[in-house]
Amino acid sequence: MKSVIVFLSCSLALFGCKPIQEKILGTYDIDVDSGCSNCEENGPELMVFEDADISDGIPGYYTFEFQKGEAHSGTYSFLHVDTTITVILYPDSASFQYTPILGTMQQTEYRVSGNRIKEKCNGVFRNCVWIRRD
Structure with a gap:
């Protein structure tokens, strides 16, 4: 019985844990109540992270949509991977409001937890939250 528990624990550890690069993939909507x-x-309001093959070394693609139809999109990569990840955004297209960031590097820090992306706002316990749609 003890060996079965050890085997199941090891199986869950190997197959149940996705790398953070895979966990962030998906479409997320802002949680206005949090x-x-x-x-x-x-x-x-909406964040989309896509990457057809995370192991190919080619950066993934992101799209951020804001209020009033504003948006920017481009490629992304990770500077640091831990419980908190630093995502580097490289915008290559943007609506008028975001044209100044084209060709720049935007650094953001997120925490991926289950089906949520969190970003600190005011203080240690307050986070902006986006919930995975798909």
Whole structure:
């Protein structure tokens, strides 16, 4: 019985844990009921992270959509992978409001937890939250 438990624990550890590069993939909507008052007005309403093959070395593609139809998109990569990840965004297309960031590098820090992406807003316990749609 003890060996069965050890085997199951090892199996879950090997197959149940996805790398953070895979966990972030998907479409996320802002949770307007969580976080700080400025999350909805300053952060994207919709975040999409795509990567057909995370092991090929080619950066993934992202799209951020904001209020009033504003958006920017491009490729992304990771600077640091841990419980908190630093995502580097390289915008290559943008609506008028975001044209100044084209050709720049935007650094963001997220925590991926289950089907949620969290970003600190006011204080240690307050986070802007996006919930995975798919």
